[in-house]
Amino acid sequence: MIFPTFPLWIVDIAGSVLMVAFSFLCLRLVRKLKQYDLDNVIWTYLLWVCYGLAAFSVSRSAGHILKQLLLMSAHETLWLSIRPFSGAINTFMFVFVASVTLFFERIWKLYQQILKDKQKLQAMHKELLYLNQNLEQLVAKRTQALTLSEHKYRRIFEVSRDMILVAKKDGKVVDLNPAGHAMLGIDAADRSITGCLFQQFFSKEEDWNAIQQKINQRGFVLNFETDFKVRDGANIRALISGSFDKGLSQDEDTVLFLVKDIEERRSMEKQLAQADKLASIGQLSAGIAHEINNPLGIILGYTQLLLRKEPIESERHQDLKTIEKHVQSCKAIVKDLLNFAKSSKPRREKTIINKTIEDVLGFVQHHSNTDHIEILRDYDKKIPELMLDEKKIKQVLLNLIMNARHAVGHQGTIALSTELDADAGRVFIKVKDTGYGIEKQHHTSIFDPFYTTKPTGEGTGLGLSVSYGIIKSHGGDIFVESEPGKGSQFTVVLPVL
Amino acid sequence: MRNNFQLFIIFLVFLITERLINPDLALATQAHGAPEGIYAHQMAHLIFAFSMGFLIYWQRKRNLVREAGWRFIQYAALFFILWNIDTFVVHLLDEQFNIIQVKRINLWQMQINVITGHRSLNVLYYFTKLDHLLCVPGMLFLYFGLRRLSEEAGQNISENTQP
Numbered sequence: 273m274i275f276p277t278f279p280l281w282i283v284d285i286a287g288s289v290l291m292v293a294f295s296f297l298c299l300r301l302v303r304k305l306k307q308y309d310l311d312n313v314i315w316t317y318l319l320w321v322c323y324g325l326a327a328f329s330v331s332r333s334a335g336h337i338l339k340q341l342l343l344m345s346a347h348e349t350l351w352l353s354i355r356p357f358s359g360a361i362n363t364f365m366f367v368f369v370a371s372v373t374l375f376f377e378r379i380w381k382l383y384q385q386i387l388k389d390k391q392k393l394q395a396m397h398k399e400l401l402y403l404n405q406n407l408e409q410l411v412a413k414r415t416q417a418l419t420l421s422e423h424k425y426r427r428i429f430e431v432s433r434d435m436i437l438v439a440k441k442d443g444k445v446v447d448l449n450p451a452g453h454a455m456l457g458i459d460a461a462d463r464s465i466t467g468c469l470f471q472q473f474f475s476k477e478e479d480w481n482a483i484q485q486k487i488n489q490r491g492f493v494l495n496f497e498t499d500f501k502v503r504d505g506a507n508i509r510a511l512i513s514g515s516f517d518k519g520l521s522q523d524e525d526t527v528l529f530l531v532k533d534i535e536e537r538r539s540m541e542k543q544l545a546q547a548d549k550l551a552s553i554g555q556l557s558a559g560i561a562h563e564i565n566n567p568l569g570i571i572l573g574y575t576q577l578l579l580r581k582e583p584i585e586s587e588r589h590q591d592l593k594t595i596e597k598h599v600q601s602c603k604a605i606v607k608d609l610l611n612f613a614k615s616s617k618p619r620r621e622k623t624i625i626n627k628t629i630e631d632v633l634g635f636v637q638h639h640s641n642t643d644h645i646e647i648l649r650d651y652d653k654k655i656p657e658l659m660l661d662e663k664k665i666k667q668v669l670l671n672l673i674m675n676a677r678h679a680v681g682h683q684g685t686i687a688l689s690t691e692l693d694a695d696a697g698r699v700f701i702k703v704k705d706t707g708y709g710i711e712k713q714h715h716t717s718i719f720d721p722f723y724t725t726k727p728t729g730e731g732t733g734l735g736l737s738v739s740y741g742i743i744k745s746h747g748g749d750i751f752v753e754s755e756p757g758k759g760s761q762f763t764v765v766l767p768v769l
Numbered sequence: 770m771r772n773n774f775q776l777f778i779i780f781l782v783f784l785i786t787e788r789l790i791n792p793d794l795a796l797a798t799q800a801h802g803a804p805e806g807i808y809a810h811q812m813a814h815l816i817f818a819f820s821m822g823f824l825i826y827w828q829r830k831r832n833l834v835r836e837a838g839w840r841f842i843q844y845a846a847l848f849f850i851l852w853n854i855d856t857f858v859v860h861l862l863d864e865q866f867n868i869i870q871v872k873r874i875n876l877w878q879m880q881i882n883v884i885t886g887h888r889s890l891n892v893l894y895y896f897t898k899l900d901h902l903l904c905v906p907g908m909l910f911l912y913f914g915l916r917r918l919s920e921e922a923g924q925n926i927s928e929n930t931q932p
Binding site: 273274275276277278279280283284286287288290291294295297298301302304305308309315318322325329343344356359360362363364366367369370371373374376377380 | 806809810813814816817819820821823824827831873874876877878879880881882891892895898899900901902904905908909911912915916918919922923926
């Protein structure tokens with residue numbers, strides 16, 4: 273079959289020229305790409321592909337053009353001698369381009385890895401640059417934050433009203449806050465506490481053992497109530513919570529204790545119980561007194577009626593007089609009981625308390641031998657007139673002064689003082705003696721009715737309980753501070769109305 | 770099992786030694802006859818086509834074809850595969866099977882005869898000889914692809930260097 277050769281020549285020659293032209297244009301573009309980033313392996317890879325393709329295009333196109341020119345000029349023999357070289361170079365270039373292309377995956381992975389590393393390096397470089405530029409500022413800022421934090425926690429440690437104690441697991445004290453020093457009665461400047469054993473402050477050794485056992489088992493102890501021996505020998509009730517704090521090494525293991533002084537709370541609870549007890553007794557007494565008062569009145573009335581009819585010298589008259597005397601004595605006790613039970617409301621009138629005290633003192637000095645007893649007075653002249661039932665307050669003061677007089681015996685000192693606490697709106701009246709004092713176990717009972725330490729017949733045991741009732745009915749309070757051998761001080765607190 | 774394998778190795782070594790020391794054969798240097806060139810060239814075409822296929826596969830696997838530059842390079846690889854097939858067929862008909870006979874009649878005409886086989890093969894041969902119609906577009910797409918990559922790289926650099 274006959275075919276035209278012209279299309280073959282045109283396509284061959286034009287195609288060859290275009291192949292060479294485009295291959296070099298490609299080469300130029302990749303070289304330009306490479307200039308953007310000399311270290312980019314993808315561009316390096318494409319450069320090698322383009323080198324291969326350019327060499328392939330040149331060898332192939334040169335061969336084709338030469339072939340057509342030699343054939344057209346009837347130099348077929350010459351072409352036959354050149355043809356193997358052209359073909360061999362061509363084959364070699366195929367293999368070269370193919371070989372380079374087969375590395376694409378590896379090169380791409382390498383490129384991605386390099387890119388990742390580069391990004392990491394850039395990020396690190398940025399961070400380093402930032403740190404380098406702001407290091408001083410950052411250090412200052414963090415130091416300040418650290419100082420603030422340290423100060424904050426140090427302040428919590430120092431200003432805490434409860435004891436914070438850091439100890440080793442064996443109880444050796446590492447640190448103790450000022451509240452702890454105060455609670456244990458140790459001078460804050462005394463550093464000798466560090467290294468002491470915490471358990472030495474426990475009144476009962478078994479309490480410490482129980483705490484230690486709980487910490488070992490659970491890692492903490494919560495609200496354990498115990499008694500602490502403080503430096504002056506006194507005991508205080510305390511509530512202990514502790515947590516085990518694991519350190520970096522066993523030597524650094526510590527236990528953090530938080531100790532709350534509940535002595536005051538316990539004392540208040542006792543006072544409340546006492547008040548409750550007295551209120552109950554008062555209620556009972558009032559009931560009994562009310563029931564007894566009427567029959568006593570009838571007995572007294574009939575006794576006095578019978579007395580009128582009996583001659584004075586008669587034996588019956590003497591008997592009736594004895595009955596009358598004892599009935600009146602009973603009535604006085606009933607009256608006292610009613611006073612203690614606050615059954616009657618105080619009749620308040622303006623009273624100058626310092627004057628009232630002086631009146632009572634004058635009465636005592638007149639009726640009792642106080643020659644060898646020193647009376648000290650310290651009155652606060654700023655005390656305003658108080659709204660009180662003067663008669664009943666006089667009874668209270670009389671009871672207290674007479675008790676003090678009895679306590680000091682034949683020789684001693686009784687100190688009377690008044691004080692105004694304007695902010696609290698209260699007046700304090702203190703009666704202090706240098707007598708033997710009251711044992712601690714009696715402190716809770718002295719206001720109980722019929723409780724007395726005097727020999728039988730010398731006191732009814734109603735004086736202080738009646739005083740208690742009167743002061744309570746005035747909205748005030750009465751309490752005692754006493755230590756055996758140091759005397760007693762009774763304090764009456766009255767509201768300023 | 771292991772003894773059988775040892776026996777096989779000993780037999781193989783004996784056979785090779787016997788062939789090497791046989792004076793009838795000169796095995797030191799192998800001769801490269803005429804058809805070897807066309808075989809090497811055809812293999813090179815196959816390797817070239819395979820490598821281009823490999824390139825397309827990885828580009829697609831790595832989702833590079835989403836970018837216009839790499840997409841053009843993918844088209845270039847596809848045209849180079851077609852070109853390799855085309856030239857492989859030409860070499861097969863013309864030089865390996867020798868079923869095509871080309872005779873130049875004059876400057877403007879040529880006669881293509883099919884010695885054995887289907888007569889329409891001469892038409893196929895004539896058109897496959899126009900292989901530049903495949904490789905030139907391949908190179909053109911490569912150029913477009915590289916140009917796009919170059920533009921993007923230049924754009925990235927100008928963006929990064931902007932204050």
